Amino acid sequence: METTPKKEIDDRIRKLQGKLKEKEIDVALITQNVDLFYFTGSCQKGHLVVPAEGEACYLVSKSLERAKRETPLSRVEYQQSFRQLPAMVHEIAGAAKKLGMELDVLPTALYFRYREAFAGSELVDISPQIRELRMFKSPYEIEIMKKGAEISHKMLRSVPQFLKAGKREIEFAADLEHLVRTLGHQGAVRMRQYNQEAFYGHLMSGANITFSTFFDGPTGGPGLSPAFPQGPGWKEIQKGDIVLVDYVIVYNGYCIDCTRVFCLGTPSRTLLKAHEDALLIHEEVIKAAKPGTPCSQLADLAFKMAKEMGYEENFMGYGSEKARFVGHGVGLELDELPVLTAKQHYPLAEGMVFALEPKILFKDTAIAGVENTVFFNGSNLEKITLYPEEIISI
Amino acid sequence: METTPKKEIDDRIRKLQGKLKEKEIDVALITQNVDLFYFTGSCQKGHLVVPAEGEACYLVSKSLERAKRETPLSRVEYQQSFRQLPAMVHEIAGAAKKLGMELDVLPTALYFRYREAFAGSELVDISPQIRELRMFKSPYEIEIMKKGAEISHKMLRSVPQFLKAGKREIEFAADLEHLVRTLGHQGAVRMRQYNQEAFYGHLMSGANITFSTFFDGPTGGPGLSPAFPQGPGWKEIQKGDIVLVDYVIVYNGYCIDCTRVFCLGTPSRTLLKAHEDALLIHEEVIKAAKPGTPCSQLADLAFKMAKEMGYEENFMGYGSEKARFVGHGVGLELDELPVLTAKQHYPLAEGMVFALEPKILFKDTAIAGVENTVFFNGSNLEKITLYPEEIISI
Incomplete structure (x- = not known):
């Protein structure tokens, strides 16, 4: 070992x-x-x-x-x-x-x-x-996280093999969980904050994607019962459904957080446009990230762009249940520093790693956007998770 | 829902x-x-x-x-x-x-x-x-736990289908996890005590069975890395190996804890004898359980019997790493009251539910014993987990 x-x-x-x-x-x-x-x-x-x-x-x-x-x-x-x-x-x-x-x-x-x-x-x-x-990861830690990202990559690549209409969310989830465990996912996803919990992450389809819950993030999910109210539920995945795969990989202790959106059919124009817009926000945040840039500035940029694009209401969630951040540190815990939020001013510096997740929600139907784990290499943000970012039709 | x-x-x-x-x-x-x-x-x-x-x-x-x-x-x-x-x-x-x-x-x-x-x-x-x-479960809660026990039963029944020599522990674990998720296991196993953690439970083979760790129980396991040091590891399961399946099911929030021992071949006479002895301890504890019997008395009985049978050294673990209990309450958390230990005197009363787990360890080789979730129905202890208790040869 x-x-x-x-x-x-x-x-x-x-x-x-x-x-x-x-x-x-x-x-x-x-x-x-x-x-x-x-x-x-x-x-x-x-x-x-x-x-x-x-x-x-x-x-x-x-x-x-x-x-x-x-x-x-x-x-x-x-x-x-x-x-x-x-x-x-x-x-x-x-x-x-x-x-x-x-x-x-x-x-x-x-x-x-x-x-x-x-x-x-x-x-x-x-x-x-x-x-x-x-908050600052060493080259040794980054190497481990890159191995975790490979597992995440293999999982996403396997989605077309497992994702079928008629399957329940929990069944599709079980297929991905099976695969990543054999590849070395330690299972337990640790969170530091009181009462925050995670089990793999959020994998939901159609109306379940915006099923809200206590979890401090843009999505929730029904879960299998109110006793563990997040993630996949009993719903059957339908033809035409948008499917969210936001599953955390934990390898040698380190979390990799990556989200991709799939569609059992052809996504609507509105969704495709929102997805393009979310990717644009993602790229602009990466471009704006220079040594010393305060994290708050990146958060402000993302929320400002989303507002200008017409997503003030549904960017990072709805109303009082909106997530107030566009990224969060990841490492041995899923909720590490820095948080990309208006109130946190850590200046970007070498070794910082976070999940950047601009997401646009559509109540009871869908989600657009991606999540990548990125790290600051001293001069700019580099993606650790490299899976193609478009909505993948199946 | x-x-x-x-x-x-x-x-x-x-x-x-x-x-x-x-x-x-x-x-x-x-x-x-x-x-x-x-x-x-x-x-x-x-x-x-x-x-x-x-x-x-x-x-x-x-x-x-x-x-x-x-x-x-x-x-x-x-x-x-x-x-x-x-x-x-x-x-x-x-x-x-x-x-x-x-x-x-x-x-x-x-x-x-x-x-x-x-x-x-x-x-x-x-x-x-x-x-x-x-600590006291209502008939409504017991009914939920019985449904969890059915999932546990189906999982144990599926073992011969998945357990093969040449497979890694983590691969075998992934197979069982896949099955129980599709049957409704919520995934997350909650523990109340600071720093206690669980992910499904302990599934190990041969020498890994007695791989010790921080976990407050008779077994530990290597895990996939020192970052989450318990449960299945990378070891290949070999012909002749004893295999421990101590996997928790959580249904609608409630934990069911059940352990069975399998063997890829024929277990040794020593192990068969120890298993018989552990079952005897299990049955004697159940017989001794009357309304008002203090939990400590049941623990004392188990440890006394084990000592008389010659297992003082290896009952519930070894030396300073021995578990000091022979059972623990289960419910929404895996570490509930009552604990069957010398220091806890709760008198048995209707609705108490605990996992009774007399286990005899053999350093670097094997384990004998079972674990059942049992509940006190007001007059005696009733098993909720009903899978056959002998060592199952595959």
Whole structure:
């Protein structure tokens, strides 16, 4: 099994230590699976203790043996119980006045437990710093994402083989899921935000495409029941239907997000025009992306173009349920930084990766647009997902 | 799409109000998707406000229209922003001295936000009360779980068709996943505990069966990479291999957990004996289960029997990585109450549902045992999963 190279892990920890010093935080105590994987190359149960200076130590309760095999860190120790933790952290990092934790994901009841255990320290949130570090992908990470994009490509290429009138959405979904699993999709799509969930993504046809739900994105979908209210439903795909395939691939932990639109027949002129317009927005955003361009500027450009083109009402969704962004960072989680929204001003810089998804909805009928995972190579945005972008008639 | 009957929802809310009164909590503010679904029949984005007395109100920001269609609650209102929330809660429930929230899942950073917004109230944890309510399934819920069990049954029956030497674990897994999706598996398997994750479950062969990981259970599995370190891996299934199929089915939100063991050839005598012994433990636990029997007593019985049979070392895992339980509640989440462990004394009562999974591991080779989802019908434990329990040779 591929493990993360030592250089990657060392770089990431060094950068985290830089952030800690900047914020005058004495030690970081990393607990969340995804962050543990990012900083250790393993996500076994335990804590990664990162002092602002000195060597990091991975304390593992289960499975120690596996963690040792997976991480290139040289300091990995057994943590038998929660009670031991304060003394172990003290031994590694000394007396900590400020202790950083991922308070955006750590449940409150656990926070109380840590606060009591570290009564002499102030617990502060280091999730903004971690999320900002993770916003920039290394060449190593980009290579993994390119492998994920190959799986996405093969999946999209297989659509004509599986997509038939008379099949239910869930049956068509199951066909694609089967294929991508055999190609190495890890299955689980992780999201960081509370209550956001995903299972592969959104695959819907006809009226179901604009079936709305809680999900923070332009589409939702009925799902199979109100208990998991998104994605494919029981609907039979009909001749003439537009079919949305917005399925996330996760390879070696990294998400690739790509959307294409299919049609069981010939799409209407209105839809073809909207699709052309969405592609134009997509290309203009890419052209406008220069080193240092604020993400907000790209979002403003997209929403402004859509409005001028006459899609103010239906660009990125409808009314109060509209998504307020035209792109979102992807990586180990599906909802990473940067978000391409009016309120987020991160300047474009090398290594940023996001899904750019200008989408135009047509209530109860269809959708136009694409989604590509793109990365900023230092001078411009490059597409990682390269499947043809036109609406594909089947 | 099936929606939850009004009587169910009314009963659940009435019982929650009973708990609130008992704890002198003025109002519950429910936020988590799964709990929202349980108490409203919908899990759209927002808050369910349950005053200790009076009518509950579901405040929804997205999608209001969908929430109204799905919930039988008569009071559903639009919540435009977080800022509006305190006034809306005040209007529904009056001045609240104590306000209950699900602090076991609510992230700390959000907790701070609520604490500030409800500065006049004390925020207390009502997750123990909610988890205890959800421990008891109604006949309506049991019926849904029985439908899930039928899908599980069909999946196990299909194993001989898909399980072949030379196939990779992930390929065999993809075959079963394809089948169960077309039968209505919602996909997502939810877990409540921080950092616990599942994707279908554990399906491994030969040496991979005892591949350990962070997961709180007797098995783990390699997964496809250290980024999601559990379940099927890339290993080719070999002639003679023991194959574990521990795949969760989720139908209309409810988990069914069932494990069976297969063999590509003839299992060893040692394994057959261990399997017989595990089945005996399973049957003795079922026999010992009477109204009021503490769950701890069932756990003690299982571990005691295993020890006497000579499996002290390898029952429910090895050494420090052993699972400390022999069963766990299942429902809308995979890790519900009751847990059959030495420390949990809930007395058996009508409606309790759990997965009973006595398992004996053989390092780097095999596993014996079964897992059934069972429910306490008021006088004894009844199996919901009914697939034949012997090791099936293929």
